[in-house]
Amino acid sequence: MTAGQGVAPPPATYRRLLRVPGFRQLLISSLLTRTASQMWTVGLVLFALQRYHSPGVAGLSLFLLIFPGLLLSPIAGALLDRHGRKRLMTLDFIVAAVCLTVIVLLAAANRLPVWGLYVLLVGGSLTSTLSLAGARSFFPLLVPRDLWDRGNAADSVLYGVANIAGPALAGALIATIGSEAALAGAAVGFLVGAVALQGVGEPARTGEVSGRILYEAWRGLRYVVANRTLRWIAISFSTLNVGWGIAIVALPVVVYQLHGNAAVVGSILALAGAAGVPAALVAGRIRTEGRERESMALFGAVMGVGLLALLVPSMALIAIGIAIAGGADAASSVSAFSLRQRRTARAWFGRAFAVSMALNFSGVPVGSALAGPVLGVSTTFAVLFAAALTLIGSALMQLKIPAAAPPE
Numbered sequence: 001m002t003a004g005q006g007v008a009p010p011p012a013t014y015r016r017l018l019r020v021p022g023f024r025q026l027l028i029s030s031l032l033t034r035t036a037s038q039m040w041t042v043g044l045v046l047f048a049l050q051r052y053h054s055p056g057v058a059g060l061s062l063f064l065l066i067f068p069g070l071l072l073s074p075i076a077g078a079l080l081d082r083h084g085r086k087r088l089m090t091l092d093f094i095v096a097a098v099c100l101t102v103i104v105l106l107a108a109a110n111r112l113p114v115w116g117l118y119v120l121l122v123g124g125s126l127t128s129t130l131s132l133a134g135a136r137s138f139f140p141l142l143v144p145r146d147l148w149d150r151g152n153a154a155d156s157v158l159y160g161v162a163n164i165a166g167p168a169l170a171g172a173l174i175a176t177i178g179s180e181a182a183l184a185g186a187a188v189g190f191l192v193g194a195v196a197l198q199g200v201g202e203p204a205r206t207g208e209v210s211g212r213i214l215y216e217a218w219r220g221l222r223y224v225v226a227n228r229t230l231r232w233i234a235i236s237f238s239t240l241n242v243g244w245g246i247a248i249v250a251l252p253v254v255v256y257q258l259h260g261n262a263a264v265v266g267s268i269l270a271l272a273g274a275a276g277v278p279a280a281l282v283a284g285r286i287r288t289e290g291r292e293r294e295s296m297a298l299f300g301a302v303m304g305v306g307l308l309a310l311l312v313p314s315m316a317l318i319a320i321g322i323a324i325a326g327g328a329d330a331a332s333s334v335s336a337f338s339l340r341q342r343r344t345a346r347a348w349f350g351r352a353f354a355v356s357m358a359l360n361f362s363g364v365p366v367g368s369a370l371a372g373p374v375l376g377v378s379t380t381f382a383v384l385f386a387a388a389l390t391l392i393g394s395a396l397m398q399l400k401i402p403a404a405a406p407p408e
Contacts, residue, residue: 017150020143025199030135030158032196033093036189038166040100041065041248042269043182046174046262048117049252051107056372057114059249064121066365069128070358074217076129077354082216084202085134085350092127092134093194099124100187104180132361133354138200140341140349152337156280156330163273163326171266179262220351224359229343230352232400233336234359240300240393241360243386244329245367246374247307247322250382253375254310254318268319272326279327283334292339293401299332300394307390310383336360339401363393 010016018024044065048058069076079088099120106112136155143151170182224230252265283295302324309321344352367386374382 014150017147022200029193029197032189032193034158034162035166036186038162039170039182039186042167043170047179050179055375059368059371062368063365064118065125068122069125070362073129073354073358074221077133077220077351078213078216080134080350085138086202088130089134090194092131093190095127096124097187097190100183104184107180129354133357137349137353148341149338152334153280156333157277160273160276160280160330164270167266167269171263175261175263220355223348223352224355228402230356234356236393236396237360238363240390241363242367243389245364246371246382246386249368249371258315268322271319271323275323275327276330279331280334283331292335293397295335296332297394297398299328302328304387304390307387
């Protein structure tokens with residue numbers, strides 16, 4: 001080889017991605033715990049509907065499971081950047097398993113009032129951002145930059161598989177054994193996932209973080225707000241996710257009106273997850289750098305149109321519409337993850353990702369809390385409102401996210 005010639009980098013393939021040290025163990029842990037999380041989410045909505053016979057209780061329960069942890073996301077991000085990811089993620093998985101176990105035991109003994117359920121859900125929520133942001137920031141720290149698109153696709157596939165397995169398992173367990181069985185299964189998933197995570201090495205620290213955690217949390221929040229890309233990703237996705245949060249609660253209501261049961265709800269949500277797997281894999285093979293916002297906006301709009309299927313009194317068409325929404329969501333997420341990584345300084349991954357993810361996802365609990373009142377107006381109004389919010393979110397992606405990163 002003559003002077004001046006460089007060594008060609010190895011091709012960016014999924015095979016090479018799986019050879020990255022610790023990556024397979026992280027995949028296994030993430031798959032188990034995300035499946036458990038889906039079982040908790042779907043199982044909780046069905047548990048609340050069956051036990052307390054109230055969409056309002058179901059929606060507020062989902063809100064309390066998610067929102068308190070999002071409020072603490074700046075602190076979670078600062079802790080992740082200072083103390084590392086593995087120990088704090090393990091802590092969250094154990095807390096989730098304990099809260100689920102207590103819910104199951106009290107419910108089985110008929111000693112679980114609504115306020116007791118709410119308290120336990122808040123307890124399980126408080127540490128949740130540690131694993132959500134921890135896993136998301138783990139991937140780009142573990143994986144070489146040229147493999148980020150494929151790594152993000154693999155990450156999205158895990159969500160897709162979890163979205164298949166979690167709702168299907170929850171629905172089947174509730175239909176055959178009882179609502180407590182789905183929550184018990186989620187507790188087991190969190191514990192096994194925590195064990196699998198111990199095989200992953202802790203990445204090297206990406207920068208110095210002071211011991212003043214509240215100050216670092218404030219710096220992380222300020223970083224996201226000042227970064228126009230992260231700010232508008234958060235605003236657009238949170239708007240879109242309000243619509244999805246309403247749809248999560250509206251789906252079982254619609255299915256029950258059509259004389260379906262918990263297993264049908266689980267199967268429809270599992271189908272949405274199944275559609276997300278090939279969608280994410282294909283999206284990961286396409287180099288989207290420079291075209292992320294167009295991809296996100298397009299698939300966000302498709303997702304909103306898919307939700308309109310809830311207006312059709314046909315279980316088959318509802319399933320197709322939710323599957324389309326699930327596939328579009330997975331494909332959009334691949335571009336969103338890559339764009340966020342490319343426009344965030346490496347030293348800020350923990351703090352920025354925790355805040356950004358929390359803001360992105362905050363729409364889901366807000367939507368679930370709104371679901372009770374809007375469903376009280378009418379199911380049609382709730383579905384139209386959910387679809388409209390999703391379309392507004394996709395429009396914001398195209399109009400407000402900058403096309404290029406600002407100069408350093």
